[in-house]
Amino acid sequence: MRGVVLHGPGDVRVEDRPDPRIVQPTDAIIRVTAACVCGSDLWPYRGVEKSDGPVPMGHEYVGVVEQIGDQVETIKVGDFVVGSFFASDNACEICRAGYQSRCVHAELIGAIGTQAQHARIPLADGTLVATPGMPDADLVPSLLTASDVLGTGWFGAVAAEAGPGKTVAVVGDGAVGLLAVLAARQLGAERVVVFSRHADRQKLATEYGATDILTERGDQGVARLKELTGGLGAHSVIEAVGTQESMMQAIRSTRPGGHVGYVGVAHGVELPGEELFFSGVHLHGGPAPVRRFLPQLIDLIWHRTIDPGKVFDLELPLEGAAEGYRAMDERRAIKTLLRP
Amino acid sequence: MRGVVLHGPGDVRVEDRPDPRIVQPTDAIIRVTAACVCGSDLWPYRGVEKSDGPVPMGHEYVGVVEQIGDQVETIKVGDFVVGSFFASDNACEICRAGYQSRCVHAELIGAIGTQAQHARIPLADGTLVATPGMPDADLVPSLLTASDVLGTGWFGAVAAEAGPGKTVAVVGDGAVGLLAVLAARQLGAERVVVFSRHADRQKLATEYGATDILTERGDQGVARLKELTGGLGAHSVIEAVGTQESMMQAIRSTRPGGHVGYVGVAHGVELPGEELFFSGVHLHGGPAPVRRFLPQLIDLIWHRTIDPGKVFDLELPLEGAAEGYRAMDERRAIKTLLRP
Numbered sequence: 300m301r302g303v304v305l306h307g308p309g310d311v312r313v314e315d316r317p318d319p320r321i322v323q324p325t326d327a328i329i330r331v332t333a334a335c336v337c338g339s340d341l342w343p344y345r346g347v348e349k350s351d352g353p354v355p356m357g358h359e360y361v362g363v364v365e366q367i368g369d370q371v372e373t374i375k376v377g378d379f380v381v382g383s384f385f386a387s388d389n390a391c392e393i394c395r396a397g398y399q400s401r402c403v404h405a406e407l408i409g410a411i412g413t414q415a416q417h418a419r420i421p422l423a424d425g426t427l428v429a430t431p432g433m434p435d436a437d438l439v440p441s442l443l444t445a446s447d448v449l450g451t452g453w454f455g456a457v458a459a460e461a462g463p464g465k466t467v468a469v470v471g472d473g474a475v476g477l478l479a480v481l482a483a484r485q486l487g488a489e490r491v492v493v494f495s496r497h498a499d500r501q502k503l504a505t506e507y508g509a510t511d512i513l514t515e516r517g518d519q520g521v522a523r524l525k526e527l528t529g530g531l532g533a534h535s536v537i538e539a540v541g542t543q544e545s546m547m548q549a550i551r552s553t554r555p556g557g558h559v560g561y562v563g564v565a566h567g568v569e570l571p572g573e574e575l576f577f578s579g580v581h582l583h584g585g586p587a588p589v590r591r592f593l594p595q596l597i598d599l600i601w602h603r604t605i606d607p608g609k610v611f612d613l614e615l616p617l618e619g620a621a622e623g624y625r626a627m628d629e630r631r632a633i634k635t636l637l638r639p
Numbered sequence: 640m641r642g643v644v645l646h647g648p649g650d651v652r653v654e655d656r657p658d659p660r661i662v663q664p665t666d667a668i669i670r671v672t673a674a675c676v677c678g679s680d681l682w683p684y685r686g687v688e689k690s691d692g693p694v695p696m697g698h699e700y701v702g703v704v705e706q707i708g709d710q711v712e713t714i715k716v717g718d719f720v721v722g723s724f725f726a727s728d729n730a731c732e733i734c735r736a737g738y739q740s741r742c743v744h745a746e747l748i749g750a751i752g753t754q755a756q757h758a759r760i761p762l763a764d765g766t767l768v769a770t771p772g773m774p775d776a777d778l779v780p781s782l783l784t785a786s787d788v789l790g791t792g793w794f795g796a797v798a799a800e801a802g803p804g805k806t807v808a809v810v811g812d813g814a815v816g817l818l819a820v821l822a823a824r825q826l827g828a829e830r831v832v833v834f835s836r837h838a839d840r841q842k843l844a845t846e847y848g849a850t851d852i853l854t855e856r857g858d859q860g861v862a863r864l865k866e867l868t869g870g871l872g873a874h875s876v877i878e879a880v881g882t883q884e885s886m887m888q889a890i891r892s893t894r895p896g897g898h899v900g901y902v903g904v905a906h907g908v909e910l911p912g913e914e915l916f917f918s919g920v921h922l923h924g925g926p927a928p929v930r931r932f933l934p935q936l937i938d939l940i941w942h943r944t945i946d947p948g949k950v951f952d953l954e955l956p957l958e959g960a961a962e963g964y965r966a967m968d969e970r971r972a973i974k975t976l977l978r979p
Contacts, residue, residue, distance in 0.1 A: 392871060393895050401895030401919045403870070530743070531732060546912065555733050555741030555925075561916070568912020572886065572905035579741050579925040585895075585916050 301639070302415030303356045303620045308346030309628075311621040316355065316412070319419035324370040327423035329362035329380060333443045334414045335611065336623050336635040338473050339564050344624050347566060355412025356620075357637075358384035359446040361439060362418070364427075371423045378429040381597060382420055383589035384408045384447045389425030399425075399590035414620060416639040428593040431601060438600060440608030440636055444478065445596040448634065449607045450589030451562045452478030452539065453596065456486055458560030458583040459535035463487035466528055469509075470520075470549045471539030472500040474610040474634040475562060477507060479537040481605060484508030488535070492527060494520050494548070500633065503609060517544055521551040532557060538584070539563050546570065555579035562587055611636040641979070642755030643696045643960045648686030649968075651961040656695060656752070659759035664710040667763035669702035669720060673783045674754045675951065676963050676975040678813050679904050684964055687906060695752025696960075697977075698724035699786040701779060702758070704767075711763045718769040721937060722760055723929035724748045724787045729765030739765075739930035754960060756979040768933040771941060778940060780948030780976055784818065785936040788974065789947040790929030791902045792818030792879065793936065796826055798900030798923040799875035803827035806868055809849075810860075810889045811879030811903060812840040814950040814974040817847055819877040819902075821945060824848030828875070832867060834860050834888070840973065843949060857884055861891040872897060878924070879903050886910065895919035902927055951976040 302316040319328055334357050342348040364378045374380065387394050387402035394402045406421045420426055434442055441449075452475045461467045461483040469476050469483070472495035483491045484507065492511040493504045501512050515523045525532055531554040538549035541563030549559050550570075561584030575582070599605045613632035615623050623635035642656040659668055674697050682688040704718045714720065727734050727742035734742045746761045760766055774782055781789075792815045801807045801823040809816045809823070812835035823831045824847065832851040833844045841852050855863045865872055871894040878889035881903030889899050890910075901924030915922070939945045953972035955963050963975035 392869070396896045398896035398919055529732070541912075541916075543912075556736045556738035556928075565912030565916040568916075570910040570912060570915070572881075572883075572908025572910060575910070575922075576881075576901070576905040576908075576925050579738055580923075582915075582922040583920075585919040588896075 300416040301617055302412055303617070304353045305343055305350070305356050306353045309344060311344065311624045313618050313620050316415060319417050321366060321368045322419065323421060324368035325422050325424065326368045327364050327371055327374055327420050327427065328366040329360070329418055329420055330365050331360050331362040331413055331415060331418055331639045333361050333439050334637045334639060335359050335443060336627055336637070337447060338475060340624070341628055342564065342566065344628060355415065357412050357414030358409040359443060359448065360413035360418060361443045361446060367423060374423045374427050374429060379433050380427040380429050381442050381445050381593060382427040383450065383593065385586065386421040386426040387590055388422050389590060394425070397591045398588045400586040400588045414617065414637055416617070426590065428597060430597055440611050441600040441606060442597065443636065444607040444610060445593055445600065447589060448474045448610065449478045449596055450592050451475050451587040453482040453592050454587035454589070455479045455537040455539060455560040455562040455584065456482035458558070459537045460558040461486045461488045461535045464489055465534040466490040466492065467535040467537065468492040468494070468524055468533040468552050469537045469539065470494050470545050470552070471563060472497060472504065473539060476537070476539035477503050477610055477633070478607050479539055480504050480509050481507040481607060483537070485605065492524060492533065506609070517548055518551065520548055524552050534558070535560070537562070541565050541568070543568050550575065550578055550580055553578070553580045557581070558583070560584055610634045614638065640756040641957055642752055643957070644693045645683055645690070645696050646693045649684060651684070651964045653958050653960050656755060659757050661706060661708045662759065663761060664708035665762050665764065666708045667704050667711055667714055667760050667767065668706040669700070669758055669760055670705050671700050671702040671753055671755060671758055671979045673701050673779050674977045674979060675699050675783060676967055676977070677787060678815060680964070681968055682904065682906065684968060695755065697752050697754030698747070698749040699783060699788065700753035700758060701783045701786060707763060714763045714767050714769060719773050720767040720769050721782050721785050721933060722767040723790065723933065725926065726761040726766040727930055728762050729930060734765070737931045738928045740926040740928045754957065754977055756957070766930065768937060770937055780951050781940045781946060782937065783976065784947040784950060785933055785940065787929060788814045788950065789818045789936055790932050791815050791927040793822040793932050794927035794929070795819045795877040795879060795900040795902040795924065796822035798898070799877045800898040801826045801828045801875045804829055805874040806830040806832065807875040807877065808832040808834070808864055808873040808892050809877045809879065810834050810885050810892070812837060812844065813879060815902060816877070816879035817843050817950055817973070818947050819879055820844050820849050821847040821947060823877070825945065832864060832873065846949070857888055858891065860888055864892050874898070875900070877902070881905050881908070883908050890915065890918055890920055893918070893920045897921070898923070900924055950974045954978065
């Protein structure tokens with residue numbers, strides 16, 4: 300089959316890779332009908348994350364089940380499925396508490412590489428959720444977002460305890476940040492402030508329900524947000540970048556007793572203990588337990604209540620993956636959808 | 640009046656200080672009937688926190704109201720009162736959300752120095768809570784703990800979401816940690832594990848409801864705790880020290896999705912962003928909003944449901960303050976009560 304392989308910083312190739320096969324009796328093989336490039340794929344693409352030798356890429360996916368292992372019970376051949384970027388048994392104590400990305404049997408789908416024609420999904424019954432039927436073509440991009448970027452933005456909003464009566468701020472106007480805006484509004488937030496300097500992203504944020512847009516960053520951004528919130532800061536702040544500056548901006552934007560939900564994969568971040576202590580904020584985040592939210596998100600998409608697929612502003616055949624990465628790296632595209 | 644003044648590291652003196660007087664119309668003057676030495680007083684005592692020149696000490700207090708300002712409405716002369724170590728109006732949006740230690744008009748009582756015969760308490764109506772009557776003498780030490788050390792341990796347990804069915808671990812066997820054990824049990828925790836190497840503290844922890852005692856520290860302590868919890872870690876961990884080692888021990892002792900409540904005043908702590916991200920824990924803490932809990936804690940003490948005053952294992956007249964500090968510094972005493 301054909302699949303995307305990263306050979307080194309900036310060196311994305313689409314190559315022949317071995318067809319996946321059932322390894323464990325709990326595995327399923329899917330035909331990937333849509334995959335995409337994640338903001339977190341840019342860390343190794345830019346060489347910030349080092350890797351030894353060529354690595355298959357991709358961890359977001361929707362597709363049709365082609366084969367199942369002997370112990371797969373609920374997922375059937377022919378199902379259209381959405382899965383999380385972590386495989387999970389959805390049965391252990393950690394899963395049952397809603398933290399499937401830290402399942403005691405968790406496996407990272409990134410090691411498999413779903414920017415490809417086919418993919419082996421471990422723990423299929425726990426990891427995959429079937430849609431009510433074959434989706435209309437226009438729903439596929441939105442369903443694909445549920446696999447990571449929407450699920451991650453949603454978790455950020457839940458971790459930040461976005462809800463009715465609250466002012467929510469979003470640090471980061473990438474696809475995760477934009478979908479965190481959508482999530483905050485769905486969860487009932489009264490006011491959603493997004494930090495953004497890019498006209499196209501500001502426009503989409505507004506479509507998703509942002510009420511205020513701030514172009515300032517860092518401590519200037521914090522000062523402007525405080526002006527908007529009677530000097531107190533937001534009740535809930537979603538951090539969707541993962542840098543030192545964005546984390547400090549998020550913490551400082553939050554009122555005492557408020558909640559920071561952080562979902563940008565932390566890179567080189569060191570949180571100063573004293574400042575955090577005296578901030579009095581709640582901090583929660585990490586790799587989103589997307590599986591927790593999949594049934595709800597699929598339902599919202601299936602009934603066309605939300606349209607998260609609008610974050611894809613570039614669609615390419617799988618063979619065009621290199622351009623898909625480049626466009627996101629150069630911020631010409633918010634998010635690239637790949638059709639295997 | 641007589642009051643405790645720290646002149647430099649290790650140099651505690653009891654001196655004549657000016658009698659406090661009403662400055663703001665919202666002030667009250669109290670006759671301090673009991674005060675005490677806080678673990679956080681040891682930071683400047685040990686020279687870890689620097690100060691310019693002599694500083695009055697103490698921020699925990701109970702006493703009788705002697706005088707009130709013109710705008711004090713609910714607190715009356717003659718009331719026996721307990722107050723938080725932060726003055727707060729208990730009326731602003733932050734106070735109403737339960738974060739009185741970050742009241743928009745908050746004042747640190749530490750700047751006033753309650754290890755003294757009298758003290759001026761700002762924002763008396765918001766800060767002080769009157770007991771139902773004059774307390775029996777044996778209740779006074781327990782009521783005094785509500786002013787900070789019990790309120791702080793309690794907040795740690797609440798921040799860690801201690802509750803029914805949960806395993807709670809406590810890092811730190813000082814007075815705050817011991818009272819966090821008491822709080823966790825009162826909040827319904829099923830199992831309370833305390834890290835402690837000192838026989839006297841282990842004994843008191845057991846009296847307060849600890850079910851397990853671990854003598855290992857750091858990563859060894861984490862490993863032992865995981866053995867006790869099916870490899871997962873505790874649901875709730877209370878951090879009551881404030882060092883890098885204790886914070887990391889707390890975070891690593893917590894299962895994914897679990898809660899760390901941290902109340903040890905952070906000194907020289909830097910939290911590694913990547914590890915925190917992938918830990919998946921909730922982190923909340925800071926200076927305890929003691930005022931939130933005062934009515935409940937006073938009620939529990941008044942009805943002799945809890946006996947937090949047992950943490951005082953040394954009682955001295957105010958004039959003996961220097962020995963009180965020394966005994967705590969050398970860990971000969973858990974906590975020193977001072978009688979002005």
